[in-house]
Structures are given as C-alpha cells and as structure tokens.
Amino acid sequence: MIVAEQKPLQEIKALISNAQNVLVVGCGTCVTVCFAGGEREAAILAASLRMSTRLDGKPQEIRHETVQRQCEWEYLDQIAELVQQADIVLSLGCGIGVQAIAEHFPQKWVVPGLNTTFLGLPSEQGVWVERCAACGDCILGLTGGICPIARCSKSLLNGPCGGSEDGHCEISPDTPCAWQLIYDRLLSMDKLHLLMEIQPPKNWRTSRDGGPRKIVREDLRLPTKEE
Ligand code: SF4
Numbered sequence: 283m284i285v286a287e288q289k290p291l292q293e294i295k296a297l298i299s300n301a302q303n304v305l306v307v308g309c310g311t312c313v314t315v316c317f318a319g320g321e322r323e324a325a326i327l328a329a330s331l332r333m334s335t336r337l338d339g340k341p342q343e344i345r346h347e348t349v350q351r352q353c354e355w356e357y358l359d360q361i362a363e364l365v366q367q368a369d370i371v372l373s374l375g376c377g378i379g380v381q382a383i384a385e386h387f388p389q390k391w392v393v394p395g396l397n398t399t400f401l402g403l404p405s406e407q408g409v410w411v412e413r414c415a416a417c418g419d420c421i422l423g424l425t426g427g428i429c430p431i432a433r434c435s436k437s438l439l440n441g442p443c444g445g446s447e448d449g450h451c452e453i454s455p456d457t458p459c460a461w462q463l464i465y466d467r468l469l470s471m472d473k474l475h476l477l478m479e480i481q482p483p484k485n486w487r488t489s490r491d492g493g494p495r496k497i498v499r500e501d502l503r504l505p506t507k508e509e
C-alpha cells in the first residue's frame with residue numbers, strides 16, 4: 283500500500299491560512315490503513331484546526347468529508363457540491379489523491395495535508411517499512427522475493443557491497459542489509475546458484491528515469507463514438 287504521514291499542524295495551517303472555508307477530504311483506502319488520512323484522521327484534524335484557528339483569533343470554517351478513494355473520478359463526484367462551497371480543499375489522500383482533486387476540480391485550490399512516503403507494509407503494530415520502489419521491471423523472481431531496489435540503500439543488483447556488517451547495512455545498525463537477507467533466503471531455499479549470475483545494469487527507463495509512466499490496456503478501454 284501507499285504509506286504516508288500527516289504534515290505538522292503548523293505547516294497545514296500555513297497552507298490554508300488565506301481561506302475562510304476549508305474542506306478537509308480524507309481517503310478511505312491506503313491512508314486509512316496507515317492511520318494518516320482516513321475518516322477518523324480527517325475528523326480529528328478538522329477539529330484541531332477549528333480549535334487552533336479560534337485560539338489564534340482567526341477562526342476558519344472547517345468541514346470534513348471522506349471518500350472511498352480520492353484517485354477515482356466517481357468518488358470525487360460525490361463531494362462535488364462540498365468542494366464548490368469551499369475556498370480551499372485540504373486533501374488527506376496521497377499525492378495521487380491531491381492531484382486527482384486538482385484535475386477533477388480545476389477551479390479549486392488544493393493543498394496536501396500528508397507527506398506521501400513510500401510503498402510498503404506494516405511490519406508490526408505502528409511500524410511501516412518500504413518494500414517496493416515501483417521500478418516497472420520486477421526482479422523479485424531472482425532475489426527470493428526480497429527487493430534490492432527498495433531495500434538496499436544503494437539499490438545494488440549484485441550485492442552485498444563492502445559496507446555490509448553482521449547482516450546490517452552501513453547506513454545504520456538498525457537497517458538490515460538487503461543482500462544479506464537475499465543471501466539467507468536463497469541459502470534456506472537451496473537456490474544460492476542464482477547469486478552466481480551477474481545481473482547486468484538495470485534499464486531504468488521502466489522506472490522514473492524514462493519520464494512519467496503510463497499503462498494502456500486496449501482490452502479494457504471503452505469504444506469511442508466513431509466505433
Ligand atoms: S524489483 Fe521493482 S517492482 Fe519489484 S519489488 Fe522491487 S522495486 Fe518493486
């Protein structure tokens with residue numbers, strides 16, 4: 283899932299300071315699961331902003347609403363009226379949600395209430411860890427299901443580097459060395475021979491280096507009027 287965390291209240295207040303009517307929009311999917319921007323967080327943030335702006339002597343009208351997903355037009359249509367009534371929309375969705383609102387309501391100023399951080403999973407209660415960098419050409423089949431792009435600090439395709447020590451990465455004793463994890467897993471699965479193959483340099487065009495990416499599935503597209 284997409285993992286995000288809320289911006290500091292002061293930063294959020296600065297982003298909405300020029301507006302009288304603010305609509306806080308939560309998202310019911312990834313950011314709900316990581317407790318950053320769901321229904322509960324939208325309600326709490328709206329209440330905090332109401333209270334804080336009142337204490338500052340500059341009270342603002344703060345309403346809140348949560349949609350199932352900010353990244354789909356049909357859910358955004360459900361809040362069209364509320365959006366029109368607001369001076370500004372404070373999105374608690376990920377960066378995709380913020381941009382979807384800006385695209386769907388081009389006349390409305392939209393600001394982010396979250397910092398979108400990574401693609402990851404909860405490793406334990408209250409802890410999220412990065413697992414994928416969306417490189418567009420998955421190599422997990424070579425590495426025992428452990429991603430060296432997202433989990434090795436240098437994104438090495440042939441590791442480990444000389445900084446690996448006692449199973450930890452040189453950046454921090456709290457960070458496991460991804461290549462040690464890969465080695466241990468391949469050893470336990472009797473597949474160490476996979477490490478004997480030197481991986482050629484990765485073609486990063488499938489990742490961000492090739493510019494903004496797009497997937498087109500012709501089998502799913504709706505026919506145009508001429509067809
Ligand atoms: S190899 Fe690429 S697609 Fe696969 S998990 Fe790693 S970053 Fe994600």
Ligand code: SF4
Pocket residue numbers: 433434435436437438441442443444445446447450451452453458459460461462
């Ligand atoms: S110590 Fe391991 S995880 Fe850290 S940069 Fe080197 S190979 Fe990558």
